[in-house]
Amino acid sequence: xxxxxxxxxxxxxxxxxxxxxxxxxxxxxxxxxxxxxxxxxxxxxxxxxxxxxxxxxxxxxxxxxxxxxxxxxxxxxxxxxxxxxxxxxxxxxxxxxxxxxxxxxxxxxxxxxxxxxxxxxxxxxxxxxxxxxxxxxxxxxxxxxxxxxxxxxxxxxxxxxxxxxxxxxxxxxxxxxxxxxxxxxxxxxxxxxxxxxxxxxxxxxxxxxxxxxxxxxxxxxxxxxxxxxxxxxxxxxxxxxxxxxxxxxxxxxxxxxxxxxxxxxxxxxxxxxxxxxxxxxxxxxxxxxxxxxxxxxxxxxxxxxxxxxxxxxxxxxxxxxxxxxxxxxxxxxxxxxxxxxxxxxxxxxxxxxxxxxxxxxxxxxxxxxxxxxxxxxxxxxxxxxxxxxxxxxxxxxxxxxxxxxxxx
Numbered sequence: 001x002x003x004x005x006x007x008x009x010x011x012x013x014x015x016x017x018x019x020x021x022x023x024x025x026x027x028x029x030x031x032x033x034x035x036x037x038x039x040x041x042x043x044x045x046x047x048x049x050x051x052x053x054x055x056x057x058x059x060x061x062x063x064x065x066x067x068x069x070x071x072x073x074x075x076x077x078x079x080x081x082x083x084x085x086x087x088x089x090x091x092x093x094x095x096x097x098x099x100x101x102x103x104x105x106x107x108x109x110x111x112x113x114x115x116x117x118x119x120x121x122x123x124x125x126x127x128x129x130x131x132x133x134x135x136x137x138x139x140x141x142x143x144x145x146x147x148x149x150x151x152x153x154x155x156x157x158x159x160x161x162x163x164x165x166x167x168x169x170x171x172x173x174x175x176x177x178x179x180x181x182x183x184x185x186x187x188x189x190x191x192x193x194x195x196x197x198x199x200x201x202x203x204x205x206x207x208x209x210x211x212x213x214x215x216x217x218x219x220x221x222x223x224x225x226x227x228x229x230x231x232x233x234x235x236x237x238x239x240x241x242x243x244x245x246x247x248x249x250x251x252x253x254x255x256x257x258x259x260x261x262x263x264x265x266x267x268x269x270x271x272x273x274x275x276x277x278x279x280x281x282x283x284x285x286x287x288x289x290x291x292x293x294x295x296x297x298x299x300x301x302x303x304x305x306x307x308x309x310x311x312x313x314x315x316x317x318x319x320x321x322x323x324x325x326x327x328x329x330x331x332x333x334x335x336x337x338x339x340x341x342x343x344x345x346x347x348x349x350x351x352x353x354x355x356x357x358x359x360x361x362x363x364x365x366x367x368x369x370x371x372x373x374x375x376x377x378x379x380x381x382x383x384x385x386x387x388x389x390x391x392x393x394x395x396x397x398x399x400x401x402x403x404x405x406x407x408x
Contacts, residue, residue: 089399111146178234183265231256275307
């Protein structure tokens with residue numbers, strides 16, 4: 001890892017500014033608020049904003065990276081983005097009092113490389129329409145899926161440690177971040193088969209799709225065993241699927257293992273299948289995987305109010321996503337009181353020709369009233385934001401309006 005004198009100066013100056021923000025007294029207050037929220041203690045609904053259209057937000061130039069080394073450039077980018085959010089639309093976010101550095105964990109993957117054709121309307125954006133070629137045409141193709149192998153690059157870790165100790169000395173502590181598992185098997189399968197092909201095969205060859213899910217389940221269990229044996233799991237990470245997960249019952253004895261950490265699962269394409277299919281092709285397999293984790297955040301853009309009884313019964317689920325495709329009144333009524341309703345306001349409200357603040361306010365108020373009427377814990381997470389029409393102030397106003405409504 002080679003850092004120029006300019007790179008070192010850039011990283012140290014960013015770390016100093018980050019340290020100033022992270023050491024503010026309100027950070028401890030915010031963390032305690034999330035702890036109470038996640039322990040189901042009395043607290044107002046909490047608000048976060050994530051998964052942003054960064055290509056549209058560099059209005060002040062503060063997001064422009066300059067560090068040349070790829071690893072440290074990613075650290076620079078993380079600091080710039082965290083501080084941008086804090087300055088402009090912090091909502092209830094917490095800045096941890098340390099710099100996060102990714103451990104050099106290697107994963108051999110599943111052995112299949114998706115074949116995707118992308119079409120972008122905005123070439124500066126990461127968002128694109130996608131056509132996916134079908135790689136699994138016959139049951140024999142399932143044998144192409146390999147067991148992912150995890151390992152730690154000890155040489156690289158030692159080099160990062162040496163550089164970080166020198167770089168941040170006297171400025172701010174740092175820590176390595178490890179593995180947090182994405183258990184969305186059907187997201188992965190979609191990139192091997194395409195959505196339409198998945199639907200067709202679920203109807204025409206369900207036995208093949210069961211064999212596929214069994215292979216995926218074996219792969220996840222293999223990764224879990226490897227992560228625990230090598231103590232690569234990040235049980236100290238307090239961010240899972242765009243939600244802050246601070247609690248007061250962390251167990252230091254479980255650090256480095258899945259038994260002490262969060263993971264997230266989802267089956268987004270199952271929005272368009274029956275609850276029975278969800279139970280048979282998703283939940284039956286996740287019941288074998290989820291017990292290995294302390295807590296699970298379940299769901300993303302999938303509709304879940306019509307199958308709440310199935311997904312809420314999955315082991316260790318502590319938060320469930322209420323996407324714009326869920327009927328929120330039914331969701332609030334059906335979700336157990338022991339599980340947090342993690343609402344996802346529609347990002348489309350920030351993408352219209354004219355930003356309608358009253359529509360947004362009414363939408364948030366409807367969700368808050370549904371949760372309060374049913375006595376359920378609620379959080380608001382604005383995410384999957386493809387565009388704000390190059391008007392960053394829309395995010396600032398969302399943050400302000402959401403806080404006003406949750407504090408009423």
